[in-house]
Amino acid sequence: MRIDLILQPDSHIQAPKNVLAFQQPNAKKQRRISERAAKLAAMGVLPRREKLLQLRSAAAASGLSVKEHPVANNNPDRAFYDLWSAGTPETADPYYLEQTKKKLVKRPDRLNEKPSVLPAVEVIAPGGSYNPDFFSHQDLLREAHEVELKKQKAEEKLARQLNICFISLNKHTFKEQVEGLIEEEEIEPQEPEGDTEDTVMGPTATQEKKTEKQRKKEKAQRIKDLQRKVERQVIDKQQQLFQLRSISASVKKQEQRTEMRQAQRKVQQEAQKSMPRRLGRLKFQTPDLDVQLSDELASSLRSLKPEGSILKDRFKSLQKRNIIEPRERARFNRKYKLKYSEKRAFREIE
């Protein structure tokens, strides 16, 4: 439009440009950065973003996931490597490992000792074979029989102890019933003798002060006693010479006794090593002997019925070797009793 033509500048000199508008304060830096990026890209090194982007697109194309998931320990296809090979990956400088907190703490030697001398797998006695020899089978049966006998004895003992109370009560009922009926001489209650009361002086009764005489007498008595004692000691020492034989005999007896006790204690200590220790609230219950009675014995391997469970056997073996403590199933105890209430709908029915 004509108005636009009029408004256009008619000077051939151009308006001065505002340099500040075009200035970039860090133009040089940016130029350097872009040049470096171009140089690296030419070599093949990409910035991290580009790399991740490329990885992601490649993974998406092939269908794998980018992140490395931690492999579970019990994965059946897990790979094993040589753990004890000399060339371990962690053969860096120990100082470096310590500073970067990668060094593992040394395991104390005490933990490498086994807690029990028993072997890990104890083989059953020869009587436990599926087709046992007659005598070894009888031995095994005898052992089981003895265990049963012990249990029975303990039960009987308990029953006996309970019965005794009742028996004694029975004895006394007759006497109770008969009391007061039989005419015997009245047993007179003993009168306390009045004489003795007077002469017995209370401990805090009036005690007169000791006179000088009494003190001197007591002192002389004491000195005499001491002297007598010393004399007696001297005489004893001399007489011990003649008692040498009996003294040596008694000393020998004592030594023998201590030796016996020492030996017994040592034997007990050795036995303790193979016994299960008491590690917690419950005592160790020896597992029942696995034994098949004579009529249960199998005639062939096909008709064998296995006795006992190996799971239980392994569990008990772990307890016996002091590796775990015997525990029972945890009970669930309610703190407050459950409250039951009927729904209103049901209450209305009745």
Place this chain on the structure above:
Amino acid sequence: MGGLQKKKYESGSATNYISRNKARKKLSLSLADFRRLCILKGIYPHEPKHKKKVNKGSTAPRTFYLLKDIRFLLHEPIVGKFREYKIFVRKLRKAYGKAEWSGVQRMKENKPAYKLDHIIKERYPTFIDAVRDVDDALSMCFLFSTFARTGKCHVQTIQLCRRLGVEWMNYIITSRSLRKVFLSIKGIYYQAEVLGQTITWIIPYQFAHDHPTDVDYRVMATFTELYTTLLGFVNFRLYQTLNLVYPPKLDGQGEFSLKSECEEDYALESESYSEKLAALSASLARTVPSVEDEEAELDHFPAEGEDLEKMETREKMELEQNKQKKLFEGLKFFLNREVPRESLAFVIRCFGGEVSWDKSLCIGSTYDETDETITHHIVDRPTIDKQYINRYYIQPQWVYDCVNGKILLPVEEYFLGVTLPPHLSPFVEESEGDYVPPEKLKLLALQKGEKPQAEEDEEEEEEEEDDEDDEEEDDQSEDEDEAEDEASLAEMEEKRAQGKSLSVKVTPGKVKPENRMRTEQEEKAEEKRLAIMMMKKREKYLYDKIMFGKKRHVREANKLAAKRKAHDDANKPDKKKKKKKC
């Protein structure tokens, strides 16, 4: 004076121990996690000598751990993993509650897991330590592999246990290290010698068993976790020592022979390879192809500290072992359906034999029942319909008894329908004077050679079978010299009884060569007798008492032998009747 007096329970054993709950709180773990950590790291509770001191005056039974052990546990990296897992469970539960399914998916993908490799390296710094502890691991792995895959314990664990068990059995087969087998009512005990260590483990029978309720399954699962890791590393190293490929691959030849048309009938594609390995019928591939060269005869030099005698005994033992390893070599076995296939296949292949079974039974059968070259057919039924001529039909106990006896036993006692001799335990070492069952005596005799048997064969024709059996047993338990004398005397008595004239004549005397050893022994015995006669009454009394005690064993053994004889005599008429019937 306050503050300088020593207070009770502030130093000494009371501060060395810490109770279980306090330890748990120190580590800030739940009880289950604490137990798991203790099992994995090998920290065991201790029983203090003076419980009252440690328990600060009370005698309540508590579980105590050493304080230093718990402090050591604080540095363990997997404690952090346990705590992470706890937080993961909490977050997962929240996401489920808020029904954020994408979040749930994301979290499940990033489930925290831990590895136990560094723990194994720490607990078993050398390979031999690990091999020593591997029998517990083996029993546990084999036990778990027999569990049903219902999901009560992770199915992955069961699969891993099965894989490791099969790998171990393949290693034992390739290295021929099995020594003893024992069939008990609980399970089958095996003993092998690996790298100088004796390893015993037990495998349960393959029948279904109901699980006991009073066993803590979480604890057993934790043990299995540790043991599977340990066994995996041990297997890898063992395979390396034999130059075998790990994970195991079947040998090229073996694989070819195992390829059958209908592989899909046995297992899924993914599992068919592992099932073929589990069949134990083919050999494994090696990394370095083994060249079969003849064993050069090395000059034997005695090792340091060993004199000639010991070296010779060692050589003898090695020769015997080598002979034992080739026990079943050249024999071909066929297993019927009702026998325990895996156990028998394992044992037979361990000693060089070839084994196969019916095609419909399991994958991996190499030859059929109709194969002509089969030497032994193992059956467990009372009778069998089709019988081939040039093979023995025997019960499975023959294989195990041969392994324990280290020789091939006579097959007659193990035929179908015959009452088997008792299966003796190879783990029992009888000392002198103990009762030795007559079956074992027979076995020892067989091992020594055929000599005792040959002597008796000549006299079999004249006498009845019963007397011959008695004489066999009697002769074997006496010295050889006396046996000869008795035999000759018996002959003479027999002849007299039959009314024949004895061929005794007066012949010129023969010079008997003086046996120097014999005379020396006799002299020594004479001296001993004189010394005994010259003892004082008191000393003689003591001596008699001691000898009485020593000979107790021998007397009991004799008593038991007499009992056994009586038992046999009582059963002889029954046996005879049975024989006559058959």
